[in-house]
Amino acid sequence: MCRAFRPASPNACRHRARSTPTKERIEREEIAVSKPTDSGPGRRTMLRAAVAVPAVGAATSLLGTEAAGATAAAPASRGHRFDAESPRFALAVLPDTQYLFDADSADPQPLRATFHYLASERAExxxxxxxxxxxxxxxGTEEEIHLAADTFRTIHGKVPYSVLAGNHDISSGTDDQRGDTAYLRAFGPGRFAGMPTFGGASPDGYNSYHVLRAAGRDWLVLALDWRASDKGLAWAQGVLDEHPTLPVVLTTHDIAWAEDSGEAHLxxxxxRLWDRIIRGNDQIFLALGGHYWPPGRTVLTNDAGRDVHVHITNYQDRYYGGGGMIRLYAFDTVRNVVDVQTFSPWFLGKAAQDRTPLEAETVELTGQADRFTLDIDFASRFEGFAPVTPPKPRPAQRVMPRGTVAYWRFDPAGLPAAGRPGAALPAGTVARDLTGNGNDLAVSLLHDSAAxxxxWSADHHTQQPAHASLRFGGGKNPDRGAILTTRATAPLNSLKFRAGFTIETFVKLPDPFEGDHAWMGILSWEGRNGDAGKTTGWSTEEPTCSLNVTPERFLQFVLYPDVQDADPTTWSHAIPVGRWTHIAVVNDGRRTIMYVDGSRIARNPSQPATGIETLGKPFVVGGTQFAEAFGQGFYGWIGDTRIVDRALAPADFMLPGE
Known part of the structure; x- marks a missing residue:
């Protein structure tokens, strides 16, 4: 309703009236803002989706027909399906629409276009x-409310939603104990009772909450009246107490104002909301309001020491009262970000050549307060009230599928010498092959390396079967490190794997990644490929099979097959530092494919590759030979490592937890 400015108090505002306001109206607006004690990216998927809808006539999207006055059905391929388990979802935020429902100058068409967009693009x-x-x-008249309520039927039953009262929808000098109003009759609990997300409303009917399922978990949207009374806030606290593990988005009409720079202030x-309900409830991580313009945002710290993002969203001052402008908060719980963008589906739905200058200017807003990304580590942010329960260790027998020829893990089951974190593992320490096939590993120190x-480390990938790993301190200048090797008579030394194989391991590179560690080995077989008669590789001094890390931190898997005279080499993307990575190299007897964190990489060779030209020499974890000599050892952590004599599907990797 207001544009914030600084001369007096933050609650002062310039009212943008369409005509000269009456004295009574001025008094009403002043009461509304000065009496809180009266009780109270590149283009992202959503925007691309809008222009990708098949055109009708000259329009470039479904919304073009809506803007022209026609009502078109969504394409059959779209529908209203929503994937509640996908790690990515969007929350749509619709601010002040008051100028679209303004007495006899009302025009609901932009809002209908917005609702058609949300319904047709819900799945996309x-x-x-x-x-x-x-x-x-x-x-807030009967006529305006009736027209608005009728317009909301466009989205009703297609996308769940919440609505709350602003100061223009009711008598602004009242709080949520105001009793019956046209707004309450149209947008009270009765409207939402059949909605699957609706959790309930306060006894007065002006405050409500919804529980929605998204990204595989439940989230709570708490919609509070323009002026929540003490009773209203007590009700809100009760809702939070009843849902103590749900992350909460709090919405209300008046929460913050912003400077022209976009810097927001309560x-x-x-x-009052911050002191009474937000700061003490760690669940509330995002608080959204309208009322003022320009838009803005800030980050506050709650009593638990965690961030709360506070945003103002309001575009009624823009052309055509904002033209049904919406803001989409695109949550990505894999990347731990929320990508935010602001646009008008009504303007977007018109062909570019048909947009007026003001429509073209307003179709999408890209200022710092309109288009931005929030970095939120969801697991860390929510750990105070909804800690993630890590998977339990899995017994060795549960992760040894048919054909497992060797499996090493570094918890006490596989490494009897495992002790306290940081304890040195001297030369001769044995890591057992839990298959019982006799491929035990023994520790050797390279060069003059200290013990x-x-x-030993308790650090591990969250989905690793064993909750333990080995910390290798290898490096160059001078060469140093440690390796684990099979004994000279181990069966693994001579296996050829002509029917295929799967080699898996978990690794983590230190952060910071200090020193020169170019071409360090993760695992390999000893020996020279030249001794096997191989002639086509980079050097006959290379071992017949090795997994290494390049200077750019790419993974390199070099294989000299048992059958072909070739050296098909697989290259990954750069692997991260400070984070565990699962690596799987899979050969089906014809060619080799690498997977990183369960995803197939791009640079897999098409050259035939049947078997591994092993030479009867030891298998090694923690290093790679050249000319039958070790230089540097691995630098970082290595966890569970497994070799299977057939190609496994990604679903059968060691990644899945219980």
Whole structure:
């Protein structure tokens, strides 16, 4: 409703009236903002999806027909399906629409276009929910409310949503104990009762909450009245107490105002909400409001020492009252980000050549307060109230499928010498092959390395079967490190794997990644490929099979097959530092494919590769020979390592937890 400015208090505002306001109207607006104590990326998927909808006539999207006055059905391939388990979903935020429902100058068409967009693109953008931030109408009259309620039927039953009262929807000098109003009759609990997300409303009917399923977990949207009373806040606290493990998005009409730079500050009402409900409830990580313009944002720290993002979203000052402008918060729980973009589906739905200058200017907003990315480590942010329970260790027998020829893990089951974290593992320490096939590994120290170049660690990949690893301190200048090798008579030394194989391991590179570790080995077989008569490789001094790390931290898997005179080499992308990575190299007897974290990489060779030209020499973890000599050892952590004599599908890798 207001544009914030600084001369007096943060609650002061310039009212953008369409005509000269009456004295009574001025008083009403002043009460609304000065009496809180009266109780109270590149283009992202969603925007691309809008222009990708098949055109009708001259329009470039489904919305073009809506903007022209026609009502078109969504393409059959779209529908309203929503994937609640996908790690990516969107929350749509709709701010003040009051100028679209302003007495006899009302025009609901832009909002209908927005609702058609949300419904038709729900599956494509995985839109979980839409929340309105109040000031649905300009005066809150029966006529305006009725028209708005009728317009909301466009989305009803297609995308779940919440609505809350702004100061223009009710008598602004009242709080949520105001009793019956046209707004309450149209947008009260009765409207949402049949919605699957609806959790309930406060006894007065002006506050509500929804629980929605997205990214494989439940989230709570708490929609509070323009002026929540003490009773309303007590009800809200009760809702939070009843759902103590759910992350919460709090929505209300008036929470913050912003400077022209986009820097936001709590309003008087926002400060009250912060002190009474937000700061003490760690569940609330995002708080959204409208009312003021320009838009803005800030990050506050709650009593638990964690971030709370506070945003203002309001575009009523823009052309055509904002033209049904929406903001999409695209949650990506894999990348741990929320990508935010702001646009008008009504303007977007018109062919570019048909947009007026003001429509073209307003179709998408890209300022720092309109288009941005929030970095939120969801597991860390929510650990105070919804800690992630890590998978339990899996017994060795559960991760040895048919054809497993060797399996090493570094917990006490596989490494009897395992002790306290950081304890050195001296030369001769044995890591058992848990298959019973006799491929035990023994520790050797390279060059003049001290014993602490290899230590035991409890660090591990969260989905690794064993909750332990080995920390290797290898490096160059001078060469140092430690390796684990099979004994001279181990069966693994001579296996040829002509029917295929799967080699898996877990590795983690240190952060910071210090020193020169170019071409360090992770695992290999000893020997020279030249001794096997191989002639086509980079050097006859290379071993017949090795997994290495390049200077750019790419993975390199070099294989000299048993059958072909070739050296098909696989290259990954750069692997990260400070994070565990699962690596799987799979050969089906014809060719080799590498997977990183369960995903197939791009640079897999098409050259035939049947078997491994092993020479009866030891298998090694922690290094790679050249000319039958070891230089540097591995630098980082290595966890569970397994070799199977057939090609496994990704679903059978060691990655899945219990």
């Amino acid at each position: 953008a995985n839109i979980a929910f839409m929340t309105h931030l109040g000031d649905v109408t300009e005066h 309003s008087d009402n926002g400060q 602490d170049v290899l230590t």
